[in-house]
Amino acid sequence: MTAISMRGVGVTLEGTDVLAGFDLEVASGELVGIVGPNGAGKTTALRAIAGGVNHSGDITVLGVPTTRSPRSDLARLVALLPQRPAIPPDMTVIDYVLLGRTPHLGYFSIEGPADIAAAREALLALELSAMARRPLGTLSGGELQRVVLARALAQAAPILLLDEPTSALDVGHAQHVLELVDELRRSRGLTVIAAIHDLTLAAQFCDRLVMISRGQIVAEGTPQSVLTEGSILAHYGAVVRIIDDGVGGVVVIPSRDSRTAKGDASMAAGT
Amino acid sequence: MTTAMVPSRLRPGWILGSLGLLVGAIAVAAAVGPAQIRAWDAVAALIDRLPFVALDTGLTDRQSDILWLVRFPRIVLGGLVGAMLAMAGAAYQGVFRNPLADPYLLGVAAGAGLGATFVIVTGAGLPLPVAAFGGAVLAVVLTYGLGRTVRSRSTTSLVLAGVAVASFLTALQTYVQQLNAETVREVFAWILGRLSTNGWDEVIMVLPYVAVSAGTLFLHRRLLDALALGDEEAAGLGVPVRRVRLVVVAAATLGTAVAVAVGGLIGFVGIIVPHTIRLLAGSSYRIVLPLAAVAGAAFLVAADLVARTVMAPAELPIGVVTAFLGGPFFVLVLRTTRGVA
Numbered sequence: 333m334t335a336i337s338m339r340g341v342g343v344t345l346e347g348t349d350v351l352a353g354f355d356l357e358v359a360s361g362e363l364v365g366i367v368g369p370n371g372a373g374k375t376t377a378l379r380a381i382a383g384g385v386n387h388s389g390d391i392t393v394l395g396v397p398t399t400r401s402p403r404s405d406l407a408r409l410v411a412l413l414p415q416r417p418a419i420p421p422d423m424t425v426i427d428y429v430l431l432g433r434t435p436h437l438g439y440f441s442i443e444g445p446a447d448i449a450a451a452r453e454a455l456l457a458l459e460l461s462a463m464a465r466r467p468l469g470t471l472s473g474g475e476l477q478r479v480v481l482a483r484a485l486a487q488a489a490p491i492l493l494l495d496e497p498t499s500a501l502d503v504g505h506a507q508h509v510l511e512l513v514d515e516l517r518r519s520r521g522l523t524v525i526a527a528i529h530d531l532t533l534a535a536q537f538c539d540r541l542v543m544i545s546r547g548q549i550v551a552e553g554t555p556q557s558v559l560t561e562g563s564i565l566a567h568y569g570a571v572v573r574i575i576d577d578g579v580g581g582v583v584v585i586p587s588r589d590s591r592t593a594k595g596d597a598s599m600a601a602g603t
Numbered sequence: 604m605t606t607a608m609v610p611s612r613l614r615p616g617w618i619l620g621s622l623g624l625l626v627g628a629i630a631v632a633a634a635v636g637p638a639q640i641r642a643w644d645a646v647a648a649l650i651d652r653l654p655f656v657a658l659d660t661g662l663t664d665r666q667s668d669i670l671w672l673v674r675f676p677r678i679v680l681g682g683l684v685g686a687m688l689a690m691a692g693a694a695y696q697g698v699f700r701n702p703l704a705d706p707y708l709l710g711v712a713a714g715a716g717l718g719a720t721f722v723i724v725t726g727a728g729l730p731l732p733v734a735a736f737g738g739a740v741l742a743v744v745l746t747y748g749l750g751r752t753v754r755s756r757s758t759t760s761l762v763l764a765g766v767a768v769a770s771f772l773t774a775l776q777t778y779v780q781q782l783n784a785e786t787v788r789e790v791f792a793w794i795l796g797r798l799s800t801n802g803w804d805e806v807i808m809v810l811p812y813v814a815v816s817a818g819t820l821f822l823h824r825r826l827l828d829a830l831a832l833g834d835e836e837a838a839g840l841g842v843p844v845r846r847v848r849l850v851v852v853a854a855a856t857l858g859t860a861v862a863v864a865v866g867g868l869i870g871f872v873g874i875i876v877p878h879t880i881r882l883l884a885g886s887s888y889r890i891v892l893p894l895a896a897v898a899g900a901a902f903l904v905a906a907d908l909v910a911r912t913v914m915a916p917a918e919l920p921i922g923v924v925t926a927f928l929g930g931p932f933f934v935l936v937l938r939t940t941r942g943v944a
Binding site for chain 1: 607608609610611822823825826828829831832833835836837838839840841842843881885886887889
């Protein structure tokens with residue numbers, strides 16, 4: 333079943349085309365990674381799916397056209413974790429996670445026992461129950477990332493959009509968070525699209541990668557087929573070595589050794 | 604383990620504590636004045652009025668009249684104004700995501716003052732709260748619009764815009780006030796903030812507006828918590844951000860206008876009371892809004908007591924008392940919230 337379908341999607345922000353002719357199909361249960369250089373349009377693509385930005389073309393989520401459903405309906409289907417979520421320092425962890433229940437509540441309603449149970453379940457799943465009453469301002473970066481993920485779980489949306497969930501984390505916490513996301517995807521049947529900065533991590537955790545450059549999809553497929561020395565040189569302007577890790581992923585290693593490589597870079601960028 | 608996983612809720616202890624403060628302030632305020640009345644007798648007189656309760660209050664008829672026609676109306680009016688200003692301050696802080704927002708600092712009170720002055724001077728056939736509301740809406744629109752045009756939208760730019768708007772509207776208000784020599788005294792006494800009343804008339808006049816404003820703000824307590832995530836994330840969770848902001852600002856502005864219409868310009872209640880509650884009891888609006896109502900009432904009843912006793916038989920404007928406490932408190936808030944966007 334198709335979870336997300338984007339057809340000819342374009343987004344123009346302040347006169348600039350940020351996305352253009354964007355076509356993407358994501359099946360239910362997939363973990364798709366979006367990679368691409370800074371400013372390529374990764375965040376905008378995620379925001380367009382979540383209904384956070386005006387767009388041309390068609391986007392359907394689980395068969396529902398997003399432009400025709402109210403934002404609160406869409407929020408029951410799609411949970412978007414921004415790259416830099418707002419962290420009100422005085423808010424307690426459980427209060428923050430409980431905000432994930434917002435799309436399930438009427439305008440004036442207050443959370444009921446079922447909502448509180450959903451928040452507690454999310455805290456348990458992410459091993460946060462011991463810090464439920466702590467203010468967000470006292471948590472570490474890794475703990476905060478789990479709290480934000482817990483809010484998305486409490487939202488109980490079948491589709492999870494993650495905007496660079498690991499960019500603020502060290503290598504250990506980054507791996508742990510993606511491991512968690514993958515585990516949750518399998519146990520709850522979630523569909524996940526994640527913009528991921530670290531190409532090696534993206535290759536290790538995603539079934540499929542989509543590379544965007546200047547608002548357009550330039551490569552799509554298995555990590556091995558998308559992450560090539562040529563594509564990274566062309567779109568990132570970076571010289572790298574790609575090593576097959578033997579278990580389905582690749583390792584991307586930046587290298588700056590030869591002058592000829594830099595010559596290649598300028599040639600490739602010019603084509 | 605799950606017992607610790609409890610969301611922030613208003614705990615009975617805090618309600619009882621703040622109600623205790625309020626009753627204490629009422630009892631002392633009822634007892635203090637030129638005519639001798641014991642605090643306990645004043646409380647007994649209140650309890651005596653409850654249905655199915657009869658108490659021997661030990662008050663003479665004259666004392667009873669002073670209580671019921673002079674002191675209690677003034678106390679109740681002060682309580683309503685204090686509750687309203689504290690709730691409005693808390694609501695502005697939530698909706699503008701700005702800890703320094705206050706009805707007085709945003710220029711809303713000055714706008715309400717201009718509207719009310721206009722009615723007093725021209726004798727236009729508008730109810731005072733309605734005219735005050737018109738002026739207050741003008742002020743909040745100006746302040747918010749100005750604050751948004753500033754390039755770096757920091758915490759202070761909104762307040763600076765408010766200061767500019769307040770100065771401008773106060774200048775206008777003074778001009779209108781001086782136009783008509785016969786009403787200058789009346790306007791002047793009122794603008795400084797005085798809760799002298801004429802029996803229960805003012806209380807009856809403001810009650811419906813206060814009920815609508817306070818009720819609306821209270822109903823939005825959960826949505827105000829969600830707005831702490833910022834517009835984009837709140838909208839992503841399905842919160843109709845623009846509607847919530849519009850309704851909350853309208854309700855807080857109505858409440859402010861009514862408070863100004865009967866109490867004059869009383870500043871800083873909306874800063875002192877909500878921040879003290881956040882510090883002591885928690886920052887969720889489910890806690891802050893109800894407690895602000897009760898503690899704001901207690902605070903203003905106490906402030907009015909100070910206003911009419913320190914220089915007795917002369918009265919100090921109540922706005923002077925609140926500013927005396929509020930000025931230093933504001934600096935404290937400014938220092939501790941530096942860097943908050």
